[in-house]
Amino acid sequence: MTESNGRERTVPAGAGDAQAAGVRANDTTAFAEFRDEVERVWNENSAYWDEYMGEGNDFVNVLCWPVTEKFLAVEPGQNVLDIACGNGLTSRRLGRLGARVVAFDLAEGMIARAKRRTSAADGKIEFRVLDAGDEQGLLALGQERFDSALCNMALFDMAEIEPLFRNLYSLLKPGGCFVFSMVHPCFNQADATRYSEFEDRDGELITTYGVRVSRYMTPSMQRGLALRGQPTPQPYFHRPLDMLLNVGLKAGFVMNGIEERAFPATHPPGRHELGWGPNFSEIPPVIVFRLQRQ
Numbered sequence: 001m002t003e004s005n006g007r008e009r010t011v012p013a014g015a016g017d018a019q020a021a022g023v024r025a026n027d028t029t030a031f032a033e034f035r036d037e038v039e040r041v042w043n044e045n046s047a048y049w050d051e052y053m054g055e056g057n058d059f060v061n062v063l064c065w066p067v068t069e070k071f072l073a074v075e076p077g078q079n080v081l082d083i084a085c086g087n088g089l090t091s092r093r094l095g096r097l098g099a100r101v102v103a104f105d106l107a108e109g110m111i112a113r114a115k116r117r118t119s120a121a122d123g124k125i126e127f128r129v130l131d132a133g134d135e136q137g138l139l140a141l142g143q144e145r146f147d148s149a150l151c152n153m154a155l156f157d158m159a160e161i162e163p164l165f166r167n168l169y170s171l172l173k174p175g176g177c178f179v180f181s182m183v184h185p186c187f188n189q190a191d192a193t194r195y196s197e198f199e200d201r202d203g204e205l206i207t208t209y210g211v212r213v214s215r216y217m218t219p220s221m222q223r224g225l226a227l228r229g230q231p232t233p234q235p236y237f238h239r240p241l242d243m244l245l246n247v248g249l250k251a252g253f254v255m256n257g258i259e260e261r262a263f264p265a266t267h268p269p270g271r272h273e274l275g276w277g278p279n280f281s282e283i284p285p286v287i288v289f290r291l292q293r294q
């Protein structure tokens with residue numbers, strides 16, 4: 001319930017509403033109406049994204065990749081699926097580890113950039129335009145074909161995730177794993193604001209950095225900027241952890257790896273004191289999961 005007297009406004013978390021309406025039980029239709037916007041926006045942003053990201057920024061290099069590489073434990077010759085591959089920066093890393101990579105993305109512009117960046121030295125990589133919500137398209141990749149699958153920092157960009165988890169299960173070989181990294185839904189989402197506080201306590205000047213979370217339980221779509229200066233804000237889909245993981249567990253996966261990732265206190269400071277960096281070494285902006293097919 002929202003209360004307002006004209007001068008004050010309280011914004012409730014809304015979890016009660018969502019639970020009463022039963023929307024937390026599944027994700028099958030939650031944000032399907034935004035699918036076309038996602039495709040349009042990522043096409044509009046593809047050139048900017050590619051130039052800014054290149055072969056990876058600190059989020060990829062420091063937070064995501066070390067755990068991703070460990071969780072995937074790729075062996076030469078293995079078939080690996082790179083889901084929502086963007087400009088292919090992780091596809092090339094997988095290819096250089098000796099994997100045979102199939103990489104796909106919803107945005108044609110991203111796949112065009114990925115192909116342009118990739119050379120024979122990056123290994124065996126096949127890029128495709130495909131929507132992770134397209135069940136037939138996914139199954140056509142080949143059942144029980146892949147030793148592992150990766151989705152690096154993209155599940156929260158997808159309007160629907162249930163078709164992906166359900167079909168991915170049959171694309172993986174028995175024992176195959178699905179590794180995915182995401183913005184941490186508790187601390188790195190539109191309703192989690194970063195702050196700094198300054199105090200003079202017993203003559204000591206103390207600055208404390210933290211995150212205030214005003215809303216978590218209710219899934220939501222909000223538009224934001226992945227990269228400062230990008231042409232068009234993109235839809236972000238917030239899903240609480242239980243909703244997200246239950247989609248995977250319901251598909252049959254078991255979880256056997258999880259790491260929350262924060263920048264170390266020794267990481268070089270960025271341009272803004274409230275940007276993710278060493279000031280937030282106690283708060284993880286990224287979480288990485290490893291699910292396994294039985």
Ligand SMILES: C[S@@+](CC[C@H](N)C(=O)[O-])C[C@H]1O[C@@H](n2cnc3c(N)ncnc32)[C@H](O)[C@@H]1O
Nearest residue numbers: 042084085086105106107131132152154157158
């Ligand atoms: C933040 S980028 C991450 C790209 C890449 N994984 C990386 O780490 O650089 C998110 C990507 O998800 C893609 N995407 C969003 N929804 C998708 C969907 N339903 N199917 C496939 N790709 C999708 C976007 O086009 C975009 O390239």
